Amino acid sequence: MVHPSLDQPSFLTPLTELTLESHIDHRKVRNFQLYHPLAIYLIFNPNRLIQQVEILSEDQKYVKHLTNDIGFKIFQLDYLKGSDSTYHTIDYKILGYDDPDKISPLTGKFTIDIINFFPKEDIITFYNKYIQDRIQQLNCLLNNVEQNRSEIFLFIQKTQVKIEEIRSLIEYLEYKEGNEIIPKIKEIINQWVYFISQKYLQM
Numbered sequence: 001m002v003h004p005s006l007d008q009p010s011f012l013t014p015l016t017e018l019t020l021e022s023h024i025d026h027r028k029v030r031n032f033q034l035y036h037p038l039a040i041y042l043i044f045n046p047n048r049l050i051q052q053v054e055i056l057s058e059d060q061k062y063v064k065h066l067t068n069d070i071g072f073k074i075f076q077l078d079y080l081k082g083s084d085s086t087y088h089t090i091d092y093k094i095l096g097y098d099d100p101d102k103i104s105p106l107t108g109k110f111t112i113d114i115i116n117f118f119p120k121e122d123i124i125t126f127y128n129k130y131i132q133d134r135i136q137q138l139n140c141l142l143n144n145v146e147q148n149r150s151e152i153f154l155f156i157q158k159t160q161v162k163i164e165e166i167r168s169l170i171e172y173l174e175y176k177e178g179n180e181i182i183p184k185i186k187e188i189i190n191q192w193v194y195f196i197s198q199k200y201l202q203m
Helices: 026-035 046-051 100-117 123-142 149-172 175-202
Strands: 041-044 053-055 063-065 072-077 087-089
Touching (some): 026 072, 046 100, 123 149, 123 175, 149 175
Antiparallel strands (some): 041 072, 072 087
């Protein structure tokens, strides 16, 4: 499988809208809601957010087009008996934004960044390859430093932007993953930082 590029966005394939029936352990939610009457069940669908459609059928023939939807649905069980408990959706509002219409584009960009920067494959191999490729490309540019000086600085600048994005986004990794993965990613990034520092001394 080809790794997504950090320079170009990857595209999501449509998925059937997540539903409570297919993505819930009724017993656990029922028991939790029994002791916490205000408990809710939250589902996030990145396809709903990015594509702004709600898929209404398994064959994806019927869709509902959305506007500024942020991909979340919140549910609560109607009654707490049996495994066939029905449920209802709960309306919600996100506070802290003067213009609610800005939430969807910002959240969509964040989601795409997460997908592109954290592929399902071996993330350490992914970032090691990315950094080594950038070092190799920069080395090629440096072979003709006088003619490519502006190109070199542009290449470094673009790479630094990506690295700062990586540094920012790794903080959103789950704790159990982040505790092991984040130090390794930082160590890989430091290879670029060290390489740049050495090359600047030569330039």
